[in-house]
Amino acid sequence: MKKNGLLYLMIAGIVLGIFSGWMFGNTMLAVEWIGEMFLDALKMLVVPLIISSMIVGIAGLGDIRKVGKTGFIALSYFLITTCIAVGIGLVMVNIIEPGVAVEMTGEQVPDKVVGKESVSITDILKTFVTPNLVQSMANMEILPLIMFSLVFGGVLTTLGEPGKRAIDFFDTVNVAIMKIVHLLMYFAPIGVFALIASKLGAAGGGDLFLAELAKIGKYVTTVISALLIHGLVVLPAILYMITRRNPIIYFKNVVGALTTAFSTASSSATLPITIDCAEKNNQISRKSCLFVLPLAATVNMNGTALYESVAAMFIAQMLGIQLGLGDQMIIFLTATLAGIGAAGIPEAGLVTMVMVLQSVGLPLEGIGMLLSIDWFLDRCRTTINVWGDSIGAGVLDNLEEKWVERGGKN
Ligand code: ASP
Numbered sequence: 001m002k003k004n005g006l007l008y009l010m011i012a013g014i015v016l017g018i019f020s021g022w023m024f025g026n027t028m029l030a031v032e033w034i035g036e037m038f039l040d041a042l043k044m045l046v047v048p049l050i051i052s053s054m055i056v057g058i059a060g061l062g063d064i065r066k067v068g069k070t071g072f073i074a075l076s077y078f079l080i081t082t083c084i085a086v087g088i089g090l091v092m093v094n095i096i097e098p099g100v101a102v103e104m105t106g107e108q109v110p111d112k113v114v115g116k117e118s119v120s121i122t123d124i125l126k127t128f129v130t131p132n133l134v135q136s137m138a139n140m141e142i143l144p145l146i147m148f149s150l151v152f153g154g155v156l157t158t159l160g161e162p163g164k165r166a167i168d169f170f171d172t173v174n175v176a177i178m179k180i181v182h183l184l185m186y187f188a189p190i191g192v193f194a195l196i197a198s199k200l201g202a203a204g205g206g207d208l209f210l211a212e213l214a215k216i217g218k219y220v221t222t223v224i225s226a227l228l229i230h231g232l233v234v235l236p237a238i239l240y241m242i243t244r245r246n247p248i249i250y251f252k253n254v255v256g257a258l259t260t261a262f263s264t265a266s267s268s269a270t271l272p273i274t275i276d277c278a279e280k281n282n283q284i285s286r287k288s289c290l291f292v293l294p295l296a297a298t299v300n301m302n303g304t305a306l307y308e309s310v311a312a313m314f315i316a317q318m319l320g321i322q323l324g325l326g327d328q329m330i331i332f333l334t335a336t337l338a339g340i341g342a343a344g345i346p347e348a349g350l351v352t353m354v355m356v357l358q359s360v361g362l363p364l365e366g367i368g369m370l371l372s373i374d375w376f377l378d379r380c381r382t383t384i385n386v387w388g389d390s391i392g393a394g395v396l397d398n399l400e401e402k403w404v405e406r407g408g409k410n
Helices: 003-061 064-096 121-126 133-138 142-156 160-185 188-202 205-243 247-253 255-264 267-281 286-299 302-318 325-341 348-359 366-405
Strands: none
Touching: 003 064, 003 142, 003 160, 003 188, 003 205, 003 255, 003 267, 003 286, 064 205, 064 286, 064 302, 064 325, 064 366, 121 325, 133 142, 142 160, 142 286, 160 267, 188 205, 188 255, 205 247, 205 302, 205 366, 247 255, 247 366, 255 267, 255 366, 267 286, 267 366, 286 366, 302 325, 302 348, 302 366, 325 348, 348 366
């Protein structure tokens, strides 16, 4: 199918999904299984894709110093863009003040975050390794998989001919998985339609959605406008300044990944399509795609970090708690960390928000207030997360190219 044909079908899938879920409410649960099948098919590819991508990506980068340098530049880039996103969130929430005069209801600590009070930075660091690799694969814990594959790939490059044969094997696995991704793309329009229609239907359709909006509409407006500023102004500006690429064309090329992110609310599940769009449509070099994008899908969460800062401030405003510059600085730092620490799965941001709220002494009950609309805002922030990853791949690939041109060894 032509690239543009699929793009229009994906957009049609989203629009039709919103329309059907809005109009027919619960009835649309009838198509839930189709959405779940699409989502599961994507998830099925994630583990072999991440392992083979990281091994081939590392091997493509060559010697270990190069890996260190590329990894350092990538992580610095992720950190800088995440900080900018959080900054935008804080500015917007201070200007709009969505929580002022809003009454707090739903004073329960949501089940999702119960018991997460003691999650600290050291706990996040501990997630880099796992006592059981197979269990991590089963639970889709991506970070230890990435770490293992990085080290494994690095070691393979030092083993001479036998190592090269093993790398060739993973290369073939990777190519085969990407072929399956291409096939799956044909089902994506119907998959995104079913996911959106059934989710909006399950949430009560248009009427209930509007009722929720009426309650905390200003909050939703703040989150969405901050996400839009980051996604439509800041990220495209960075892309253009560094790579001179046309952000509109770049955007068009990743619409498949963005619509999938919006419908699945999961950066990890979207990863196969993000890689496909980056490599095939935006012509990012394969080694950059394979090395940067799995890493980005796990640690680069611009939208989530932005969301956490706005949500924390919203809760404070609702409770009439004045947070000064010092406290907002703490929110800035913890929201950035919370974005990095959040897993690429639905509503993971709500869990890491515990850390942000606790850092400035806000009650976890506040999260209860955000729950009813989180399924929607999760989709919006995941879309920006994936957009940030896609732009990151383009920028880092370009920086790498310039470095090689200036005489750095490839
Ligand atoms: N759902 C988001 C993602 O997968 C994480 C979050 O903000 O909850 O990127």
